[in-house]
Amino acid sequence: xxxxxxxxxxxxxxxxxxxxxxxxxxxxxxxxxxxxxxxxxxxxxxxxxxxxxxxxxxxxxxxxxxxxxxxxxxxxxxxxxxxxxxxxxxxxxxxxxxxxxxxxxxxxxxxxxxxxxxxxxxxxxxxxxxxxxxxxxxxxxxxxxxxxxxxxxxxxxxxxxxxxxxxxxxxxxxxxxxxxxxxxxxxxxxxxxxxxxxxxxxxxxxxxxxxxxxxxxxxxxxxxxxxxxxxxxxxxxxxxxxxxxxxxxxxxxxxxxxxxxxxxxxxxxxxxxxxxxxxxxxxxxxxxxxxxxxxxxxxxxxxxxxxxxxxxxxxxxxxxxxxxxxxxxxxxxxxxxxxxx
Numbered sequence: 001x002x003x004x005x006x007x008x009x010x011x012x013x014x015x016x017x018x019x020x021x022x023x024x025x026x027x028x029x030x031x032x033x034x035x036x037x038x039x040x041x042x043x044x045x046x047x048x049x050x051x052x053x054x055x056x057x058x059x060x061x062x063x064x065x066x067x068x069x070x071x072x073x074x075x076x077x078x079x080x081x082x083x084x085x086x087x088x089x090x091x092x093x094x095x096x097x098x099x100x101x102x103x104x105x106x107x108x109x110x111x112x113x114x115x116x117x118x119x120x121x122x123x124x125x126x127x128x129x130x131x132x133x134x135x136x137x138x139x140x141x142x143x144x145x146x147x148x149x150x151x152x153x154x155x156x157x158x159x160x161x162x163x164x165x166x167x168x169x170x171x172x173x174x175x176x177x178x179x180x181x182x183x184x185x186x187x188x189x190x191x192x193x194x195x196x197x198x199x200x201x202x203x204x205x206x207x208x209x210x211x212x213x214x215x216x217x218x219x220x221x222x223x224x225x226x227x228x229x230x231x232x233x234x235x236x237x238x239x240x241x242x243x244x245x246x247x248x249x250x251x252x253x254x255x256x257x258x259x260x261x262x263x264x265x266x267x268x269x270x271x272x273x274x275x276x277x278x279x280x281x282x283x284x285x286x287x288x289x290x291x292x293x294x295x296x297x298x299x300x301x302x303x304x305x306x307x308x309x310x311x312x313x314x315x316x317x318x319x320x321x322x323x324x325x326x327x328x329x330x331x332x333x334x335x336x337x338x339x340x341x
Contacts (some may be wrong), residue, residue, distance in 0.1 A: 001328065005079045006044070008131065015215055016120050020147070022070070024263045027065035027191065028276055029266050031290070034281075035281060035302060036279060036280050036281050036293055036297055036329075037295040037331055038069075038324075039300060040296055040299065040300045042306060043174060043300065043303050044303060045304075046192050046307075047097075047117060047303065047307030050307065050311040051310040051311060052306075053310065054306075054307055054310055056107060057185035057186050057187075058187070058308065059306065060186065060304070061186045061187045063299065063303060064186075064188055064280055064299070064302075065189050065191075065192060065257070065300045065301045066302050067301070067302040068189060068191045068192045068253055068257060068267050069097050069191075069250060069253055069257055069266070069269070070252055070269070070272045070273060070276055070296070070298045070301070070302075071199075071295050071298040071299070072191075072194075072195045072246065072249065072250040072253050073091065073094060073134075073246075073247065073250050073269050073270075073272070073273040073275065073299050074197070074273040074276040074277050074280070074294040074297065075151075075198050075199055075246055075291065075294060075295075076090060076216075076243035076245075076246035076247050076250075076297070077090055077162070077243070077273040077274060077276075077277050077290055077294070078202075078277050078280075078282055078289060078293075079202065079206070079239050079242060079243060079291075080141070080239055080240065080243050080281060081216050081219075081274075081282050081283075081286065081289070082215050082216060082219045082239075082286055082287070082288075082289050082292050083215060083219040083235070083236055083239055083286055084090070084218075084219045084222070084285055084286025085134065085141035085236070085239075085240075085286070085289070086141050086142055086271045086274065086284075087130065087141070087143065087145045087240075087243060088145040088146050088149045088268070089126070089130065089145040089149040089266070089270065089338050090145075090240075090247050090269060090270050090273055091158065091266045091267070091273070092148070092149050092150075092152035092153045092205070092241070092270070092271045093123050093126045093127065093152055093244060093247040093248070094123070094247040094248070094251045094260055094266065094269065095152075095153075095156055095251070095254070095256060095262075095265055095266050095269075096122065096123075096152045096156045096159070096251075097119040097120070097123040097126075097247065097248040097251035098119065098161070098251035098252075098254050098255050098261050098265075099156055099159055099160045099165075099261055099263055100115070100118055100119045100122045101116055101118070101174065101251060101261070102114050102115075102165040102170060102174065102261030103159065103160065103165065103261070104118055104119075104166050104254065105170070105174070106169050106170065106171070112171040112173035113173075115171075116174075117253070119248055119251055119252075119281055120211065120245065120248045120249070121248075122248065123244045123247050123248025123249075123251065124244045124248060125244070126148070126152060126244050126247075127142060127240045127241045127242070127243050127244015127245065127247065128237070128240065128241045128244060129148065130144055130145055130240045130244070131236060131237040131238075131240030131241060132150055132237070133148075134236060134240065135233040135236050135237050136225040136233075140208055140277055142267070149270065156263045157210060157263055160263040162261075162263065163261070164260055164261065164262040164264070164335060165246070165260060165261040165262075166259075166333075167259040167260055167262050170255065170259075170260075172254065173238075174252065174255045174257070175256055175259060176189070176190055176256060177178055177189060177194060177252055177253050177255070177256030177328050178189045178191060178256035178257055178259055179192035180257075184198050184305025185323070186297040187254065189257065190256070191252075191253040191257055192340070194226070194249070194252075194253060195253065195295075196295075198246060198249065199291055199295050200294060202291045203290075203291045203292060210228070211235070211238070211280050213228070214230050215235060215239060215311075216287055216288075217230055217287075218230065218232055218235050218236065218286075219283075219285075219287035219288075220284025220286060220287025220288070221287070221309065226314075252275065254266065256334075258270045261336060272301070275322060275325075275326055276295075276297035276298035276300075276301060277289075277293075277294045277297060277332060278297070278329050279296075279297035279300055279301065279325050279326060279328055279329045280292075280293030280294040280295070280296050280297030280298070280329075281293040281296075281297070281329070281332075282294060284330070289335050295331075301322055301325070301335070304318065304322060304325065305318050308321060
């Protein structure tokens with residue numbers, strides 16, 4: 001008589017191997033930022049061996065200052081991608097809003113608070129326009145925002161007439177987010193603190209409000225969400241308007257960081273924000289992701305570029321490394337999605 005254990009050992013061994021993989025997939029599906037955090041930690045340790053100045057407070061502070069703009073844009077991009085959409089016009093909206101703020105203040109003589117509010121309204125309206133085309137005209141988000149990218153760029157160039165408004169011409173209010181604040185041995189700009197505040201607010205809203213749950217539901221399965229009684233179009237419209245509002249706040253961060261308002265700033269903000277969101281673990285197919293993952297993704301890109309630069313690596317290799325990161329992030333996302341089927 002054969003030993004019963006010997007008959008089931010191969011199957012048991014195979015089942016155990018499969019269950020371990022499924023456990024890893026389940027953890028990453030629930031906490032998509034974990035893989036980003038692990039890669040970021042490994043990157044920090046690795047780059048510290050190439051240059052002793054990498055982990056110094058001054059250099060880490062510089063990285064945070066450099067990713068403030070991308071991180072802020074990525075916050076708005078994240079909630080759109082969570083609904084299985086995308087916004088290629090995000091950078092153009094931010095620059096357009098920044099020019100409206102600066103020009104109405106300097107050229108038209110508006111009070112800083114009034115020009116700022118107008119810029120916020122312009123950014124929010126631009127997001128609403130994207131949302132209207134997606135929800136009412138039923139156009140794909142990629143096509144909509146590719147078109148409005150060009151529209152908002154043209155409006156910016158037309159409105160600004162090619163003129164850059166320099167720091168000495170700007171109201172001091174617009175330079176406040178470029179001020180340095182010392183926190184222990186770290187020096188960060190007020191723009192970094194505003195960016196972090198945006199993430200804290202969005203994290204709370206997405207996790208603890210009905211609106212946040214509806215955003216995930218619409219991205220996961222739009223038809224199931226509609227059958228469950230969720231006002232899908234209303235949710236999508238609110239998402240694009242919220243993103244437009246965030247892009248307008250980012251306009252303020254941009255002016256403070258660059259110490260100028262220029263129509264030629266931020267030509268790659270749209271692609272950089274998508275890179276941060278994807279690397280941060282948010283699925284391009286919607287329904288899965290964590291807002292802080294996008295912040296980790298933005299920091300990771302900054303860490304890679306800064307670390308490779310300090311190591312003496314050429315710029316095109318830095319770009320190559322970021323491309324590899326994107327491919328790895330999308331591959332991990334596909335692997336996790338297969339586990340859910």
